[in-house]
Amino acid sequence: MSASIQRHVSVLGREAIEWLAPRAGGIYVDATFGAGGYSRSILEIARTRVIGIDRDRTAIAGGFDLVDRSEGRLVLVQDRFSNLADVCAAQGAAAVDGVVMDVGVSSMQLDQAERGFSFRFDGPLDMRMGQDGPTAADVVAKASETDLANIIYIYGEERNSRRIARAIAAARKDAPIKTTRALAELVAKVVRAKPNEIHPATRTFQALRIFVNEELDELHEALAAAERVLKPGGRLVVVSFHSLEDRIVKNFLADRGKVSAGSRHLPEVAKAATSFEILTKRPVTPGEAEIAANPRARSAKLRAAERTAAPAHGEDSLPDWPRLADVLRGG
Structure with missing residues (x-):
């Protein structure tokens, strides 16, 4: 397992770390640990600490070697990334310097027939990340x-x-x-x-x-959680792989990255202060060389923003779309 982790290269990995801009001594959340690509790069910066989160116990187990080599600077937690604020608090890090997340299924999961994510292999129709x-x-x-x-x-x-x-x-x-x-x-x-x-x-x-896997609800909640835990000047970097995910990230940052115009009919309603400065006016996408080396990278988009000192806006209402508990109720 450790050997496969060493070979794994995160999509837009270099760009994600550049936008995250980890600083010596900072605390960072790798909200979708996977094969540990982001965590490994962050740990190369002196005295950084990383809280790695993944709902897949296989990914957590695969990161134990990196935990051992980190000399106490990496902690891995099996949990949903929507719970990242609670995970950080439990690790004594109520405020952090950066959050990076790579949304969606990982290459490791796709390549395991027994996980049932891909029709390239015949396997049980499972698809559960956790x-x-x-x-x-x-x-x-x-x-x-x-x-x-x-x-x-x-x-x-x-x-x-x-x-x-x-x-x-x-x-x-x-x-x-x-x-x-x-x-x-x-x-x-x-x-x-x-x-x-x-x-x-x-x-x-x-x-x-x-x-x-309730992935889109998870993403909505994870973005709001990141907003709550980031320090002023802390950075949020999100890599997504299809339009549904990217639209959620884009809309979240657009909402947090601008001041509401309010209404002339409701002048007493306070305008929500901008909680993020958007750093990527357009999404960052992979170059031809990365796509050639990894065709799965072709749809990737990276968006980044920096937290301001304004209070968090709080969680938005989740869209009214089909949900697992409702669909299978009584099934």
């Missing part, structure tokens, strides 16, 4: 046809969501859909493959993965 709670197979088996269509459309941005949901509902009457291959082949019969385009099942798999 290995607890309902699996993708549970969702496929228990969610109503309407809920399946909504999940696939909203989280996968799949235009053929209703046809796919109808096919799943029909097929599961005959036999449970328990493997990645079975689902991929089912979707491929419904969505026609086009030359030079992604596999027909790509968006359906993305949708189920995001839904099972």
